Amino acid sequence: MQVILIQDVENLGGSNELVTVKNGYARNYLIPRKLAVEASPSNLKQLEEKQKVRKAKEDKMLAEIARVKEVLLATPLKIGAKTGTTGKIFGSVTPLQIGQAIREQKGYEIDRRRIHILDEVKELGSYKSRIDFGNGQEVTLDFEVVAE
Template sequence: MKLILTQQVSGLGEPGDVVEVKDGYGRNYLVPRGLAIRWTRGAQREVDAIKKARAAREIATLEQAREVAEQLGSLKVVLRSRAGSGGRLFGSVTAADIVEAVKGAGGPELDKRRIEIRNPIKTLGAHKVTVRLHPEVSATIDLNVAAA
């Protein structure tokens, strides 16, 4: 079965990739969950649109990724969040919150899907967050969560 991926599937491909999979896997898993659509000539236009959008937001070269990593390394990011007594947050810090905090601190525009939060951030204080900029380059952001 020939499918077009609409989301990243580990071990299979990125959005916009045309892949050949077994019929049962495509029909029972990928298509019902919205991870892929059936390939047709008309759907090929969708593939082109998905790839164009991915190329626009992706960091293309290793050199660009290293420049962004340097910017992020020298950045002081402070995220204000509501907290109760004892320094515990109401909820947790999300990748979207981190992207907004980096942008507010004068940093580059990041894709929230590239941010890796190993353990949920639920307390005030200093935390380290990893950003995958390129397959070979990742940066660490020093994030300080402060009470709002």
């Protein structure tokens, strides 16, 4: 029997997925617990529409991520830090500071939890960080630490 899963079912499939299971498993377990619905023509049509909407949403999101990547890679960020006489900075540069610099210099709001600094930043100079947008999309961003 073919059913459309409403929720993720372990060892079977994810939400909005068409799967084939034995009749008893579908009728006695999946359908009564509202984990699946029978794959009738109308339900299949609804599934197809949901998949189209999800695909369109995903394409729109990927286009937006590509545009943001392009803006971020255009010029390196400049992050000001208080320094001593030897060029060492007080403290270090954090993802929060990089997120604020992106907001001020590029005009985009990026969550600090998505920003990962690749090297420890303790001196003035150029460094790299990685921004993970999710869905396998990420960008390596150059930033420069300058004295305030």
